[in-house]
Amino acid sequence: MPQRTHSKSLLHTLFLAAALSLLSAVVRRERRQQLKVASNRRKNARVAPRRIAVSVAFATLFFAGAAFSAGAGNSVVSLIDPSTESAADTTTTDTTTTDTTPAPASAPTPSSEPAPEQAPASEPASEPAAQEDATQVDRPEAPRAVNQSVADTASSGADSTSRIRASFAKSASKKPGSHQASNVGGKSAVQTARALQLKGPPVIKTQPQPLRKPVDREPEADEPNVAATVWLYRDLPDPTPPSRRLKPGFARQLKRVSHRNHVDWALTLAVLRADGERGAVPASRTRLVDLTKQLARRHANKDAWASVLSIEGRTGFADRTIALRNLYTAVGLQALVKGYDWAQPHLEKQVLNDRRISIYPGGRSDIQRHRVNVRVLALLAYLAEAHGQVTVSCLISGHRLYARPGVVSAHIYGLAADISTLGGVSILGHQQPDNSVTEKGVRNILLLPAELQPRQVISLLGMGGPSFPLANHYDHIHVGY
Numbered sequence: 001m002p003q004r005t006h007s008k009s010l011l012h013t014l015f016l017a018a019a020l021s022l023l024s025a026v027v028r029r030e031r032r033q034q035l036k037v038a039s040n041r042r043k044n045a046r047v048a049p050r051r052i053a054v055s056v057a058f059a060t061l062f063f064a065g066a067a068f069s070a071g072a073g074n075s076v077v078s079l080i081d082p083s084t085e086s087a088a089d090t091t092t093t094d095t096t097t098t099d100t101t102p103a104p105a106s107a108p109t110p111s112s113e114p115a116p117e118q119a120p121a122s123e124p125a126s127e128p129a130a131q132e133d134a135t136q137v138d139r140p141e142a143p144r145a146v147n148q149s150v151a152d153t154a155s156s157g158a159d160s161t162s163r164i165r166a167s168f169a170k171s172a173s174k175k176p177g178s179h180q181a182s183n184v185g186g187k188s189a190v191q192t193a194r195a196l197q198l199k200g201p202p203v204i205k206t207q208p209q210p211l212r213k214p215v216d217r218e219p220e221a222d223e224p225n226v227a228a229t230v231w232l233y234r235d236l237p238d239p240t241p242p243s244r245r246l247k248p249g250f251a252r253q254l255k256r257v258s259h260r261n262h263v264d265w266a267l268t269l270a271v272l273r274a275d276g277e278r279g280a281v282p283a284s285r286t287r288l289v290d291l292t293k294q295l296a297r298r299h300a301n302k303d304a305w306a307s308v309l310s311i312e313g314r315t316g317f318a319d320r321t322i323a324l325r326n327l328y329t330a331v332g333l334q335a336l337v338k339g340y341d342w343a344q345p346h347l348e349k350q351v352l353n354d355r356r357i358s359i360y361p362g363g364r365s366d367i368q369r370h371r372v373n374v375r376v377l378a379l380l381a382y383l384a385e386a387h388g389q390v391t392v393s394c395l396i397s398g399h400r401l402y403a404r405p406g407v408v409s410a411h412i413y414g415l416a417a418d419i420s421t422l423g424g425v426s427i428l429g430h431q432q433p434d435n436s437v438t439e440k441g442v443r444n445i446l447l448l449p450a451e452l453q454p455r456q457v458i459s460l461l462g463m464g465g466p467s468f469p470l471a472n473h474y475d476h477i478h479v480g481y
Contacts, residue, residue: 239451261292270324323447330381347377356384362397391421416480428475431460456480
């Protein structure tokens with residue numbers, strides 16, 4: 001039992017020692033914080049008078065500078081505007097004369113000075129000036145000297161204009177009556193300086209701009225009813241994109257149904273296209289059967305134009321249908337299925353071997369070297385089908401580089417052909433606007449579909465669209481893409 005009591009007292013002693021050490025630590029911490037707060041307060045108390053002194057010093061400097069600026073501004077204004085100084089001088093004169101002696105009734109005031117136009121009219125004008133000088137003898141000169149010193153200080157850092165004004169002010173202050181005398185005889189010195197300054201040259205001198213060099217007119221601009229055109233040539237895509245080509249199944253069906261009813265497949269397809277069917281499958285099998293039977297009953301094999309006219313009743317529709325039939329017959333059904341670019345080798349051989357198409361040796365060489373665009377080949381085959389005979393006078397070889405100054409000809413790119421004969425009739429001498437061979441040829445060219453429509457159809461006839469006349473095309477029809 002005594003051992004247990006001794007161990008308990010030891011534990012109590014250790015516990016009290018730990019508590020006392022913790023309490024002393026807390027007290028020391030609180031004391032340090034109080035000392036730190038007290039030192040901060042002392043610093044703030046010491047810094048506050050310094051800040052007040054600095055603020056007072058800056059305020060004093062600010063108001064002193066403002067007062068100096070105001071005094072300098074008044075002095076400069078008195079130098080620039082003499083009316084202010086004259087008004088102040090008048091007030092001083094009136095006050096001085098009132099204090100000493102009464103002012104003479106005949107003495108003129110500066111406001112009653114004669115105008116500059118009336119000064120040289122009479123000599124007695126010098127007497128009022130003398131009286132004015134006598135009156136101004138009693139003026140105090142101290143303010144003028146102060147103003148002069150301020151003006152000299154301001155003019156040292158000013159530009160040339162302020163220097164001129166200060167020099168005139170100095171000359172006026174040397175002689176008390178000079179300013180009034182100058183006002184009597186004419187303009188004052190400051191007004192003269194202003195007049196000289198206003199009459200000076202402008203800061204930015206206007207530079208006359210030369211007129212633009214006139215641009216040379218293009219040859220088409222000199223022709224009546226023709227607008228000048230600049231042609232830009234580039235690689236052209238296939239005239240029939242995949243979306244416009246016929247489906248192979250429809251092409252076989254078209255050929256089979258037309259043959260069974262003894263009708264040309266090209267005429268059947270031309271009727272559908274002229275009627276607005278632009279898709280890859282223009283008609284169903286039922287429509288094909290009905291259409292071919294109608295054409296057969298109207299003897300389409302003997303007179304295709306009359307049979308189409310009897311179906312629609314419009315000559316324009318019939319003309320377009322026959323033009324499309326001639327084109328489809330010339331290029332073949334496979335070209336409409338696989339594209340014109342695919343059919344180019346076939347068209348080259350067809351044009352070279354067709355006895356209806358006459359081409360000069362240089363042009364034949366151009367076709368053999370694959371330099372002629374497929375559109376031109378299709379055009380030649382189409383014209384041979386429509387007119388029975390075609391003579392080509394120019395393709396690429398033999399044509400000059402420029403169609404006109406600065407414009408490369410379409411012939412150089414293989415995109416143009418010159419036709420000199422159609423149906424065995426020469427273009428030369430047959431370009432009348434009424435049923436001539438040129439008029440028929442241009443009309444057939446303009447009836448081509450949009451994918452083969454040329455950009456230039458030049459002859460002596462202008463029939464709308466891309467066709468326009470030029471005087472130097474009197475012996476051929478130029479067709480360019």
